[in-house]
Amino acid sequence: MSFAESPSRIVYLCSVLFMLVSPNALKAGAKYKDLYKRPTQIPYPSSNTYSDARMILGRTLFFDPRLSGSNWISCATCHNPAFSWGDGLAKGIGDGMKDLSRRTPTILNLAWGELMFWDGRAESLEAQALGPVASTGEMNLPIDQLLAKISKIQGYKTLFKGAYPEEGITKDTISKAIATFERSVVSGKAPFDRWIEGDETAISEKAKHGFTLFNEKASCSQCHSGWRFTDEGFYDIGLAGDDKGRGKILGDIETLQYAFKTPTLRNVDHRAPYMHNGSETSLTKVVDFYNKGGDVTRGSKSEHVKPLLLSDDEKDALIAFLKTLTSIDAATPVTMLPR
Amino acid sequence: MKRFLVILPLVITPFAFAKDHIITQKGKAFSESEITLAPGDNLIFKNDDDTSHNVFSAVEPMKFNLGIQKPGSEASHKFDSAGVAELRCAIHPKMKIKVTVK
Numbered sequence: 341m342s343f344a345e346s347p348s349r350i351v352y353l354c355s356v357l358f359m360l361v362s363p364n365a366l367k368a369g370a371k372y373k374d375l376y377k378r379p380t381q382i383p384y385p386s387s388n389t390y391s392d393a394r395m396i397l398g399r400t401l402f403f404d405p406r407l408s409g410s411n412w413i414s415c416a417t418c419h420n421p422a423f424s425w426g427d428g429l430a431k432g433i434g435d436g437m438k439d440l441s442r443r444t445p446t447i448l449n450l451a452w453g454e455l456m457f458w459d460g461r462a463e464s465l466e467a468q469a470l471g472p473v474a475s476t477g478e479m480n481l482p483i484d485q486l487l488a489k490i491s492k493i494q495g496y497k498t499l500f501k502g503a504y505p506e507e508g509i510t511k512d513t514i515s516k517a518i519a520t521f522e523r524s525v526v527s528g529k530a531p532f533d534r535w536i537e538g539d540e541t542a543i544s545e546k547a548k549h550g551f552t553l554f555n556e557k558a559s560c561s562q563c564h565s566g567w568r569f570t571d572e573g574f575y576d577i578g579l580a581g582d583d584k585g586r587g588k589i590l591g592d593i594e595t596l597q598y599a600f601k602t603p604t605l606r607n608v609d610h611r612a613p614y615m616h617n618g619s620e621t622s623l624t625k626v627v628d629f630y631n632k633g634g635d636v637t638r639g640s641k642s643e644h645v646k647p648l649l650l651s652d653d654e655k656d657a658l659i660a661f662l663k664t665l666t667s668i669d670a671a672t673p674v675t676m677l678p679r
Numbered sequence: 680m681k682r683f684l685v686i687l688p689l690v691i692t693p694f695a696f697a698k699d700h701i702i703t704q705k706g707k708a709f710s711e712s713e714i715t716l717a718p719g720d721n722l723i724f725k726n727d728d729d730t731s732h733n734v735f736s737a738v739e740p741m742k743f744n745l746g747i748q749k750p751g752s753e754a755s756h757k758f759d760s761a762g763v764a765e766l767r768c769a770i771h772p773k774m775k776i777k778v779t780v781k
C-alpha cells in the first residue's frame with residue numbers, strides 16, 4: 341500500500357480539512373482573544389498592602405474638598421465616578437475656576453498602571469496622589485497646610501490610626517491611603533469580557549469584526565493593547581498644539597516630543613471628549629482622526645499613525661467594538677466626611 | 680539593618696575579558712529582566728520590533744541615554760564601573776532591565 345492511500349494519510353487530510361472549516365478557526369478575532377483576558381486580582385505593592393481601613397480612609401480623603409485651598413475641590417470633583425472617574429470636560433478646571441491645560445484622565449484600573457500623569461512624570465500612584473493637591477493651578481493647598489488641616493479633624497485621627505497605626509498623619513500616609521483607594525477602582529465585566537470568556541452572544545458580529553480591525557487593519561492594538569487597552573507607552577499621535585508632553589520630562593528624544601501616555605479604552609464611550617487636550621468630541625471623530633493619519637506631520641510622530649483607508653462600514657464596526665468595552669459598574673459608596 | 684557596599688578588589692586586564700551581551704527588544708519587552716556583567720562589558724540592544732525603542736538610565740554614575748532606536752537597529756553601551764542600574768525604555772516604561780556590574 342502506498343503512502344498516498346494509507347490510513348494515516350487519510351486521517352491527516354481529514355484533520356487538516358477539519359481545522360480549515362472548524363468554527364473555532366473561523367470565529368472572528370479568535371486568535372487575539374488570549375491577549376485580552378482580565379486578571380483575577382488587584383495587585384498591591386508590598387510597601388503599601390491592602391486593608392479595608394486603608395481603602396476607606398483613601399476614599400474619604402478622595403471625596404473630601406478640604407484637600408484644597410478653597411475647601412471646595414476634592415479629587416472626585418474632577419475624577420467623578422458618575423463620569424467613569426473623569427469630568428466630561430475637554431480640559432480640567434482648577435483653583436479659581438481656571439482651565440487647566442490637559443483633559444482629566446480617568447482613574448479606572450490604575451492598579452496596573454506604570455507611570456502616572458499624561459506625561460509620566462510620577463513613578464507611582466503614591467508619588468502622584470498629592471501632586472494635584474499642592475499644584476497652585478489645581479487644588480492649591482501646600483502640603484504643610486494640608487497636614488495641619490487634616491490633623492485638626494478629630495475623625496481623621498481615628499481613621500489614620502486604623503489604617504496606618506505606626507505612622508500617623510503624614511504626607512506619606514495620605515498618599516498611600518489615596519493610592520490604595522485608587523487601586524480598588526476597577527471597571528467591571530463588560531460585554532467584551534463575556535465574549536472573551538466564551539459567550540459568543542455577548543457582542544454583535546459587527547463588533548467582532550471591529551475587534552479584528554482593531555488588531556489588524558486599524559493597528560489600534562499597537563498601543564491600545566491588553567485587557568486595559570493601553571501599553572502604558574508615550575506617543576505623538578499627530579494632534580495639533582504646542583504641548584510637548586513627555587518631551588518636557590525626558591528632553592532629548594525626538595519621538596517623545598508631543599508624546600502623551602496611551603489612555604485606557606475601558607468605558608470609553610462614557611468618557612467623551614477625547615485626547616489629552618479634549619479636542620475630539622466623539623468616538624466617530626477619533627476614528628476619523630486616526631483614519632486620516634492624524635492632523636499634523638512632524639518628526640516625532642509615531643510610525644503607527646498613518647492613513648488607514650477604512651471604509652465607512654469598517655469605521656462603524658470599530659465603534660461598535662469600542663462600545664462593548666463599557667461595564668455597568670456598582671455605585672461607589674460616598675463615606676460621610678469626618679468633622 | 681544598614682547595608683554596606685562591598686567593593687571587591689578587582690584586577691582588570693584592559694580589554695582582555697570584555698564581552699558583548701546581546702539583549703533583544705521584542706513585543707515591547709527586553710529579552711532579559713536582569714543581567715550581570717563584568718566591568719568593561721558591552722550590552723548590545725537589538726530592536727526586533729516594528730516599533731521604535733529607547734534605553735536610558737537616569738541615575739549617576741551609570742547615567743546614559745541611547746536615544747531613539749528605529750525598528751531593526753542596534754545600539755550599545757559599555758559598562759565601565761561596578762554598580763547597579765535600572766534601565767528603562769523612555770517610550771514604553773514597562774520595558775525594564777536591571778544591570779549589575781561586578
Ligand SMILES: [Cu+2]
Binds near residue numbers: 732733771
Ligand atoms: Cu520601547
